[in-house]
Amino acid sequence: MFHNDQGFSIDTSAPSIARLSGVLRLSSPADYEERFEPIRQALVVAEGEYTIDLSQVRFLNSSGITSLSRIVLLARTQDKPLNIVGSEGIAWHSKTLNLLKKLYSKLDVRLL
Amino acid sequence: MSLDIAWEHLDSPTEPDREVVHYVDLRLMSPDNETRWKRCLLTSDYLAHFLTPNTERDPMEREELSIVIDELLANAVKFSVAPNESVSMAVQHFGDAIRVEASNLCDERRAKELVEILRRTIEQNLEELFVQQVENNADDVDRSQLGFITLRLNFGARLGARIREDAETGHYRVTVAVVLDRSERSE
Structure with a gap:
């Protein structure tokens, strides 16, 4: 089975990179906000550029893509590469x- | 209001009478929204497994199919007139194509909203629409409206809808369908 967020992980332990992997399907963008909050916080406090590694994320549903887009807009607001x-x-x-x-x-x- | 949106595009232009290999028809009812959302995922996984008993050909095919079914089913739930109103799903696999259909009852306001979203998704430039919608979502943490766009953009789905007035309830029966045809895919 592969429903919901089984097998999905978000690693923000390194200061300038978030590594995501697996498949994530939550029911709304608001649900994703909570899961992605560590990424948003790390992006805001990062010195210099920030990296989000999605190379191991097989699928995000449309709500997940919406929330990922909001992180891009946050970087734009913060003027952070x-x-x-x-x-x-x-x-x-x-x-x-x-x-x-x-x-x-x-x-x-x-x-890659 | 009674109309079809790109409904005729859902028939295969090349092989209209390809044999149906798998077929499932479900009618789903849940007591509340939380249970409904959980069952969306279970149902989409089940249907994806049913349609792809052997995934050795492409290990991502089943996951992709489950995502597509979940997007349509979740949309039908979201636009449903009431939490305890049933939602119908039908999927069929014929040749290299899979057709997924979700049907629900909408009130007039939601039916009109859905028609507007579908028309934009089918008629406008997808890439421009994607960017525009992301910008529109900036101020509303719970708005996405990317479901139909990503179905077309990422999965190459053909999309159409049929809206009919339901004489019994005075609401509208909305059926949204997508066709995923591997013979049309451009990677």
Whole structure:
């Protein structure tokens, strides 16, 4: 079974990078806000650029993509350079992550 | 109000009479919204497993299908006229294509809202719409409206809807369907 957030993890133990992995499907953007709050906090206090590594995230539903987009908007508000790392092998990464670049000129998306 | 939105695009243009391999038709009713949300995930997982008994061909296919079904089902629940109103799901697998259909009763305001969202998603430039919607969501922590957009953008889904007035209740029966056709996919 792979429903809900089984197998999903968020690691913000390093100061300038958040590593996410697995599949996450929560029912609303508000539910994601709570799960992503450590990332938002780490982004705000980071010195210099911040990186979000999604290369091991196989799926996020649309509410998750909405919340990820809100983190990009937060980086824009903070004028903080942001890197998002994805995977070339996961189709939605190249489509959606590259679109996020249109939100913020200091967002760099790299696909491994 | 009685209309179809891109409904005719849901038939396969190349092989309209491909044989149906798997078919499931469900009617779901739950006592409250929390139970409904939990059952959305269980139901989408179940249907994805049912449609892909063998995933050796593509290990991500089942997860992808579950996400698509969950988006449609969650949307039907969200737009339902009342928590205890039933929602219907039908999925069928024919050839390389899978058709997923979710149906619910809406009040007039929500039916009109849904029509507007669907029309935008089908008619406008998807990439521009995605960016515009993300910007629109900035001030509302609980708004997404990216479900249909990401179904088309990330999964290459064909999307359509049928809205009919329900004479018995005075509400509207809204059926939203997507077709995922592997023969049309561009990676």
